Amino acid sequence: MDIKENISLKDYSTMRLGGQARWLAEAYEENDIPVLIEWAKHQNVPFMVIGSGSNIVWRDEGFSGLVIVNKILGKQILNEDEDSATIHIASGEIWDEVVGWTVEKSLSGIEFLSLIPGTTGAAPVQNIGAYGAELSNNLIEVGVYDDETNAFGSIIASQCGFGYRTSRFKKADKGRFIITSITIKLSKKSPIPPFYESLKNYLSEHKISELNSKVIRDAVMNIRSSKLPDPAEIANNGSFFTNPFIDQDQFDSLKQKYPEVKGWPTKDGRIKLAAAWLVEEAGFKGVHDDETGMSTWPTQALVLVNEHAKTTADLLSFKQKIVDKVQELFGLTLEQEPELLP
DSSP: OOOEEEEEGGGGSTTOOOOEEEEEEEEOSTTHHHHHHHHHHHTTOOEEEESSSTTEEEOTTOEEEEEEEEOOOOEEEEEEOSSEEEEEEETTSBHHHHHHHHHHTTOBSSGGGTTOOSBTTHHHHHTOEETTEEGGGTEEEEEEEETTTTEEEEEEGGGSOOBTTBOTTTTTTTTTEEEEEEEEEEESSOOOSOOOHHHHHHHHHTTOOSOOHHHHHHHHHHHHHHHSOOTTTSOEEEEOBOOOEEOHHHHHHHHHHOTTOOEEEOTTSOEEEOHHHHHHHTTOTTOEETTTTEEEETTEEEEEEESSOOSHHHHHHHHHHHHHHHHHHHSOOOOBOSEEEO
8 A cells, every 4th residue: 555644635625725644545445445444543543534625624733644535436337227227336436427427328316416526425424415406315325334343334325314414424423434335326217397496597598498317417517617616726615604594483583684585494394594695695705805815706605715825724714704794694603514624
């Protein structure tokens, strides 16, 4: 195994900030995972497994242990019938390339999740979602290496603890399981409305009525590209804050003061607010902060951009300015979406 020393972590987060890793290695096969973990334990140092770094921010102090970069590749159709196909995907695969591959095969279900950055292994951790769809809608099971039992296994979807942008892999069992693959079931039928508002509007404006997974993927890619910067070109983590949830009474009270507030009812009776609207109303859309070197993207206020920040402390200082202003105006505390490591 090629284990490198004293590696800058700036290259392993799309925000391009952070300190150094004491050691770093890449895993190309599932069996590399237990070997590298055993090496870290023998050295008596911590370890962590990452993907492409699109949803993580490294602390300036760096990481004193072993960073394992997941490069495990492979995807295949396990079985299919006239209505659906079941697909197995290795966790190191780039997620959007997987979506494109399924659409090329005229399969439907994850085309709404096009252009979400990151690797497949990160998808169930966050239960990635967009345009009214979530990974959990199509997931069958997650392949894992269990660091407690030192064994490979699988966890069925109903046992993954999925919620809005969360799962057991992010909360209760954080750090226990290394995700090695996912298995999903996709449809051979065309996607059916109703669709998320912005997607519905795009299809209407472009007079698109004949629907299939490629049409939806193209529409989602066009919408996202018009609003969001490419993290490969501009340093960012995508949406930096999650949408907050409040009860109906809170929403009614908020709406009296701010009639334009945006919110959607959920199955549990709460209201999901648009965090982007809160940030915009707080005066942070398209802001360039000379003090920290950070900014917000002009067409999507949830995206924090590293223009010339030197440290993660700069990013967190800018983030706090937004959080404090939103708290002052609306009495709500925005939650950070990218994970701050270690």
